[in-house]
Amino acid sequence: MARYELVKRSVALITLTNPPVNALSSPVRHAIAKSMERALSDPKVTAVVICGENGRFCGGADIREFAGPLRGPPLIPVLDAIEAGRKPVVAAIEGVALGGGFELALVCHYRIAHSKARLGLPEVTLGILPAAGGSQRLPRLIGIPAALELITTGRHISAQEALKLGIVDQVTDQNACEMAVEFALKSVGKPLSSRRVSMLTTPCPPDLDALLEAATMQVKKKARGVMAPLACIQAVRAAATMPFSKGMKRESELMTTLFNSGQAQAFQYCFFAQRTAGKWTLPSGAQWNNSKPREIRSAAVIGLGTMGRGIVVSLARVGISVIAVESEKKLLENGRQMVIGMLERDAKRRGVSASLNLLNFTLSLQDLKDVDLVIEAVFEDMALKKRVFQELSKVCRPTTLLCTNTSGLDVDALAGVTNRPHLVAGMHFFSPAHVMKLLEVVCGPRSSSETIATAMSLGKKMGKVSVAVGNCPGFVGNRMLKPYLDQATFLLEEGATPEQIDKALEDFGFAMGVFRMSDLAGLDVGWRVRKESGLTGPDVDSKNPPRRRQGHRYCPIPDMVCEQGRFGQKTGRGWYMYDKPGDTNAKPDPLIQNLLETYRSRYGIQPRNISDQEIIERCLFVLANEGFRILEDGMAARPEDIDVIYLFGYAFPRHRGGPMFYVSMVGLERVLERLEYYHQAHPDVPHLEPSALLKKLVACGSPPVQKWREYIKTMHSHL
Numbered sequence: 001m002a003r004y005e006l007v008k009r010s011v012a013l014i015t016l017t018n019p020p021v022n023a024l025s026s027p028v029r030h031a032i033a034k035s036m037e038r039a040l041s042d043p044k045v046t047a048v049v050i051c052g053e054n055g056r057f058c059g060g061a062d063i064r065e066f067a068g069p070l071r072g073p074p075l076i077p078v079l080d081a082i083e084a085g086r087k088p089v090v091a092a093i094e095g096v097a098l099g100g101g102f103e104l105a106l107v108c109h110y111r112i113a114h115s116k117a118r119l120g121l122p123e124v125t126l127g128i129l130p131a132a133g134g135s136q137r138l139p140r141l142i143g144i145p146a147a148l149e150l151i152t153t154g155r156h157i158s159a160q161e162a163l164k165l166g167i168v169d170q171v172t173d174q175n176a177c178e179m180a181v182e183f184a185l186k187s188v189g190k191p192l193s194s195r196r197v198s199m200l201t202t203p204c205p206p207d208l209d210a211l212l213e214a215a216t217m218q219v220k221k222k223a224r225g226v227m228a229p230l231a232c233i234q235a236v237r238a239a240a241t242m243p244f245s246k247g248m249k250r251e252s253e254l255m256t257t258l259f260n261s262g263q264a265q266a267f268q269y270c271f272f273a274q275r276t277a278g279k280w281t282l283p284s285g286a287q288w289n290n291s292k293p294r295e296i297r298s299a300a301v302i303g304l305g306t307m308g309r310g311i312v313v314s315l316a317r318v319g320i321s322v323i324a325v326e327s328e329k330k331l332l333e334n335g336r337q338m339v340i341g342m343l344e345r346d347a348k349r350r351g352v353s354a355s356l357n358l359l360n361f362t363l364s365l366q367d368l369k370d371v372d373l374v375i376e377a378v379f380e381d382m383a384l385k386k387r388v389f390q391e392l393s394k395v396c397r398p399t400t401l402l403c404t405n406t407s408g409l410d411v412d413a414l415a416g417v418t419n420r421p422h423l424v425a426g427m428h429f430f431s432p433a434h435v436m437k438l439l440e441v442v443c444g445p446r447s448s449s450e451t452i453a454t455a456m457s458l459g460k461k462m463g464k465v466s467v468a469v470g471n472c473p474g475f476v477g478n479r480m481l482k483p484y485l486d487q488a489t490f491l492l493e494e495g496a497t498p499e500q501i502d503k504a505l506e507d508f509g510f511a512m513g514v515f516r517m518s519d520l521a522g523l524d525v526g527w528r529v530r531k532e533s534g535l536t537g538p539d540v541d542s543k544n545p546p547r548r549r550q551g552h553r554y555c556p557i558p559d560m561v562c563e564q565g566r567f568g569q570k571t572g573r574g575w576y577m578y579d580k581p582g583d584t585n586a587k588p589d590p591l592i593q594n595l596l597e598t599y600r601s602r603y604g605i606q607p608r609n610i611s612d613q614e615i616i617e618r619c620l621f622v623l624a625n626e627g628f629r630i631l632e633d634g635m636a637a638r639p640e641d642i643d644v645i646y647l648f649g650y651a652f653p654r655h656r657g658g659p660m661f662y663v664s665m666v667g668l669e670r671v672l673e674r675l676e677y678y679h680q681a682h683p684d685v686p687h688l689e690p691s692a693l694l695k696k697l698v699a700c701g702s703p704p705v706q707k708w709r710e711y712i713k714t715m716h717s718h719l
C-alpha cells in the first residue's frame with residue numbers, strides 16, 4: 001500500500017500505492033507510518049519524499065471506511081510523526097491532494113506541485129470537516145480569510161493558486177517526484193522548525209468576529225440546515241484563538257458531532273450514489289463496462305426554445321459542432337442571438353473563448369444528412385414529434401442516433417415511426433439545460449446498448465450526471481413529481497397556505513418550496529399538460545362529481561390560478577405576487593388567500609390547522625412511495641439512481657441524501673405506518689396507498705437502502 005525505496009543514495013521515496021486515488025485506507029496509513037519510521041531511523045537517509053502512484057498524490061481518507069469502526073492506525077498520529085521528524089520531508093503533488101491527502105501534504109516540510117495538480121479540502125461536501133489537523137494548519141499557513149473560504153466551500157484549487165496562497169513552495173511542469181527529490185537533497189541541513197506548520201502562529205485579522213459572523217451568515221443562506229460549514233467556521237475560529245493542541249481537540253469534538261448527526265452519512269451516500277448511477281445495465285445483459293459508446297463529433301438540435309438553446313450550448317462548449325434547426329426565420333434568428341449570448345457569457349465566466357465557429361443555424365432538416373446524433377426539442381406534442389422523427393429517418397444517414405428531449409412521452413412510440421428503432425433513445429435534460437447537471441437517458445425497449453452507451457457517455461462529456469431510466473410516462477423524475485405536487489395542492493384545499501407549505505419544505509432543506517419553485521418554472525406548462533390529458537379545460541365536466549377527475553381526487557386550484565393569467569414570475573403573479581413581471585421576490589398575495597377561502601366555502605371544506613410534520617410527511621413520503629413503485633416496475637435500476645435524479649434535477653437537499661435515502665433514515669416501518677394512516681384518511685388518493693415494495697422491505701426487516709436491490713431483483717426490469 002506504500003512502496004519504500006532509496007533514491008539518489010540518501011532520499012527515502014515513499015510512494016502511496018492504493019489505486020485508483022491512493023486513498024488513505026488502513027493499510028496505507030500503516031505503510032506510511034512504518035516507512036517513516038524506517039526513513040527516520042536509517043542513517044543513510046537524509047531526506048524523504050512522499051508521492052502517489054499513477055500520477056495521483058492522494059484522494060484523501062478512504063470514504064468507505066467511514067461506515068464502520070476505525071481500524072488500523074488513526075491518521076493524526078501518523079501525520080504528526082511526519083511533521084515532527086528531524087529529516088526534511090517533501091510532498092510531490094501530482095494529480096490530486098484532497099482532504100486527508102492535502103492534510104498529509106501540510107505536515108510535510110515542503111510541497112512541490114505539478115502545474116496540473118488540484119488541491120482542496122472537500123470534507124465539507126461530505127458533511128464533515130478537515131479533522132486530521134487541516135482546519136488548524138491551513139489557517140496558520142495562509143491566514144483566516146483564505147483558509148475559511150477553502151474549508152467552508154471545499155473548492156478545489158489549481159497548483160498556481162496554491163502557489164499564490166503560499167500552500168505550495170514550487171510548481172513544476174516536469175516530473176514532480178523527480179523535482180521533489182532534488183528539492184529534498186537541497187533542504188538537508190536547513191532548520192525545520194519554521195517549516196512545521198503547527199508551530200506557526202495564525203495571522204489573526206483585527207476584525208475576526210465580524211469576518212466569522214459574515215461567513216456564518218453566508219453559509220446559513222447558501223446551505224439551509226447543513227451543519228458541516230458551520231462546524232468548519234467554528235474550527236477555524238479555534239485555529240485563530242487557541243494554541244494548536246487545544247485547536248486539535250476542538251476540531252475532533254466538532255468532527256464527532258458531525259459524524260453522529262446523520263448528515264455526514266447522507267452526504268457520503270450521495271458521493272457513492274453519484275458514481276454508482278453511471279453504472280447502467282440493460283435486460284439484455286449489456287452494461288456500462290461491456291458496451292462501447294460511439295464518438296460524437298457533430299450533432300443537431302431541433303427547436304430553439306427554452307430547452308433547445310441550452311442543449312446547443314451544452315454541446316458546443318465541449319467541442320461538438322452543432323446544427324440548430326427552427327421552424328421559422330424569425331424564431332431561428334431569435335434562437336441564434338440567444339445561443340450566441342449564452343455561449344459568450346459562459347465562455348467569459350470560464351475564461352475561455354466562445355466556440356461560435358462550431359454553430360450552424362438552419363430552417364431545413366435536409367441539412368442534417370451527415371450529423372452523428374440528433375436531439376429533438378420541439379413542443380411536447382406527440383403528433384409533431386412523430387412527424388419530425390419520420391422526416392429525420394428519411395434525411396439522416398442510417399447510422400445517425402435520434403434522441404428526444406421529451407419530458408415524458410413514449411420514446412418507443414417515436415422509435416416506432418423511424419427506420420432505426422434501435423438508434424432511438426430519450427435524452428431528457430432539465431431546465432436550464434446548460435446549467436442543470438442531470439440527464440435522464442431513457443432506454444426504450446428497442447434502444448441498443450451502443451445507443452445507451454453513447455447517450456450516457458455524451459452526457460458525461462457535457463459534464464452531466466447521467467442516469468439510465470426506463471420508458472414510462474414522466475420517466476423517473478417527473479413521474480414522482482406529480483403525486484408530490486398533488487399533495488401540496490390537496491393541503492391547500494384542506495387549510496394550508498402556499499407560504500406555510502413552502503416554509504415547511506424550505507426548513508426541511510429545499511432552497512425553494514414547491515409553490516415558489518412552480519412560480520419560477522411557469523404555471524402554464526403544467527396547465528397545458530393537464531388540458532391535453534383531459535383533466536381540465538372547457539370540455540371537462542368539473543361539477544359532476546366535483547373535485548374528482550378520471551376517477552380520483554383532483555384539485556382544480558392550480559387551473560383556477562392559471563385562468564386568471566397568473567403564470568408565475570414571468571407574469572408578475574402566480575402563487576405569490578411580485579413587484580413586476582420577471583421579479584424574483586415572492587410576496588404573499590391576499591388575492592390567493594381570498595381564492596382559497598372562497599374555494600373552501602364553495603365546497604364546504606372546514607379549514608384545519610396543518611402541522612409542518614404533516615406537510616413533510618404527505619409531500620415527501622408520497623414522493624418516495626412513487627419511487628418504490630418505479631423500482632417495482634423496473635423503471636429505475638436502484639434507489640441510488642432515484643436519489644441522484646432528485647439531487648441533481650430537483651435540488652433535493654443533499655444533507656437528506658435524496659428521497660429514498662431520506663425515508664430509509666426516517667425508518668421504513670414508520671413511513672409505511674404514516675402512509676397507511678394518510679391513505680385511510682384520503683382513500684381517493686391512490687398514490688398514498690403504500691407500495692408493495694415498501695411493504696416487502698418492512699416485512700424483511702427494513703434493510704439499508706444499499707441492500708434494497710437484492711429484494712427487487714426478482715421483479716421485472718426494463719433496465
Ligand SMILES: CCCCCCCC(=O)CC(=O)SCCNC(=O)CCNC(=O)[C@H](O)C(C)(C)COP(=O)(O)OP(=O)(O)OC[C@H]1O[C@@H](n2cnc3c(N)ncnc32)[C@H](O)[C@@H]1OP(=O)(O)O
Binds near residue numbers: 023126272
Ligand atoms: C477524529 C479524527 C478523524 C480523522 C479523519 C481524517 C478524515 C480525512 O482524512 C478526511 C478526508 O480525506 S475525506 C475524503 C476527502 N477526499 C475527497 O472528497 C475526494 C473524493 N474523490 C474525488 O473527488 C474524486 O474521486 C477524484 C477527484 C479524486 C477523482 O475523480 P475521478 O473522476 O477521476 O474518479 P472517480 O470516479 O470520482 O473515482 C474513482 C473511484 O474511486 C473511488 N473514490 C474516489 N475517492 C475516494 C475516496 N476518497 N475514498 C474511497 N473511494 C474513493 C470512487 O468511488 C470510484 O470508485 P468506483 O466507482 O468503484 O470506481
Ligand SMILES: NC(=O)C1=CN([C@@H]2O[C@H](COP(=O)(O)OP(=O)(O)OC[C@H]3O[C@@H](n4cnc5c(N)ncnc54)[C@H](O)[C@@H]3O)[C@@H](O)[C@H]2O)C=CC1
Binds near residue numbers: 302331377388
Ligand atoms: N421547459 C422545460 O422545463 C422542459 C421541457 N422539456 C421538453 O423539451 C421539449 C421542448 O420544450 P421547450 O423548450 O420548453 O419548448 P419551447 O416551446 O420553449 O420550444 C420549442 C421550440 O421548438 C420549435 N419547433 C416547433 N416545431 C418545430 C419544427 N418542426 N422544427 C423546428 N423547430 C420547431 C418552436 O418554434 C419552439 O421554439 C418538449 O418536449 C418539453 O416537454 C424537457 C425538460 C424540461
